[in-house]
Amino acid sequence: MSSITIHNTQIPVVEYRGQRVVTLAMVDAVHRRPENTARRNFNENKDRFIEGEDFFKTTPAELRQHFVRASCEIPCNKLVPIQGRGVTLLTEQGYLMLCKSLTDDLAWEVQRQLVNRYFRPESKVVTAPSLPNDYIEALEHLLASKRSEQLALEQRDHAIATKAEIGSRREATAMATASAAVRKVMHLENELGRGCRHATVTAVEKAAHRSFGTQGFRPLKTWCDSHGVTAPKVQDPRFGWVRSWPAAAWAAVYQIDLAELFGAAGEHE
Template sequence: MNTITIHQTQLPIVEYRGQRVVTLAMIDQVHERPDDTAGRNFREHRDRLIDGADYFVLSRSQNSEIRGLEQDVPNRGLIVLTEQGYLMLVKSLTDDLAWTVQRQLVSNYFRPQPFPVPQTRAEAMRLAADLEEQNEVLALENQQQAKKIEALENLFMPGETVPQFAKRLNGVNSQQMLAYLIEIKWVFNAERDPDSSPKYRVYAIPRDKHWLTEKPITIRGEGILPFIKYTPVMLEEGARRLHDMYLAEKLPMKQTWDGKFTVSKFTSESPL
């Protein structure tokens, strides 16, 4: 199966009737949005999109007409979007990642550039030099990515809470992390009484994606009935995603941050 890398995300190259298309799941994946974000946007704005121009609804009987799909068309059908439909659907996404992904998808996915055939010796030498430079850049990016993954594997400590993990990211305001996770819908406050302490619980999507889990703790005290308190704790994949957000300067940062992206190693003396 042919694939293409868009902003460190590997996507299959899916074609229908000779043109490249994307599924709603592919849009969520490459834009790093929760599952069904693109689906919800599609349902809300379907009346503004043109069937057969902006999107196609494929049935299972059309399996043979689509190329590159990782699995067969499901029984419920499959929605695929053309370049025009994709751009209309993601108009509301304006963060830095969205701009980068849209540019790369249009330039490299929907409109692949034909491989240039050199006509002279000088052109051939320039092409070889360009390809060598591209390979060196790709090798450097892969090396940097490998170092980042290795560092996270060494630094992540199972059982850490989000604020504890954030304290080890230089410049991050760990006291604002839970409020930030509420904003991006990783956790929610299950406490209805505004005068009571918050009771943070993990949403289903980050739990299913192994970003966060919950640690139950039984609270006992004199004069009160025992009750269970749930504490959101980090999982390795969640640490990777938060670290990516950290490098993209999307986490709440301290005003005194020195601009350096460093992570303090976990030690046996670090509190959990």
């Protein structure tokens, strides 16, 4: 595994679960802070960090499977512990949260270099499977088209029903087609994070005309953790992806029925 120089400080490149991460010791090194400064700041604000999104807890034994020593000015076993007990790894998001309190000139320059050259290297920007900015818009247009198709099919089925032709083979085929269209709409709604099965905080705020605040997701996350449920990720034009919280969590925490809020047309798979 290679190393990289950030503001005259050489650090190893550490990848964990498909993304680049930094240890707390690496943060101290590049920001030229006393040893254990980052660890102290992290521990003081640990309740604000989300495990699995902002940081990972691993062991030196597991970390050795993802890391090969690089030639660094500071010993790698100090920047990336390969002995001892637990190791805290910060994602890009976790690193930026931890460094909010650092406002000196060096901190600004180090943060810029770490983000642009370490967390988002140019080579990965070209090859990473990122979604285009207009992906959400494309889904919106497709969803609108499917809704129009669904409405036309429902109107046709209603006209057929008034003529007492429901039992014919032709009408049975039309009903099956309508059901497929409904399922397609529901699938797209869920992919956008505003479906009857799960929805994002932003989607519910917009539909329900309510505001849950910047920490409104935490009660939903607590409910999911206590019930062993993993909220799926959906694409988001602002942050890349966000969590889409399940209907049961919305009902239990905020007494919001997603089926009633977004519409429960069609069959549930």
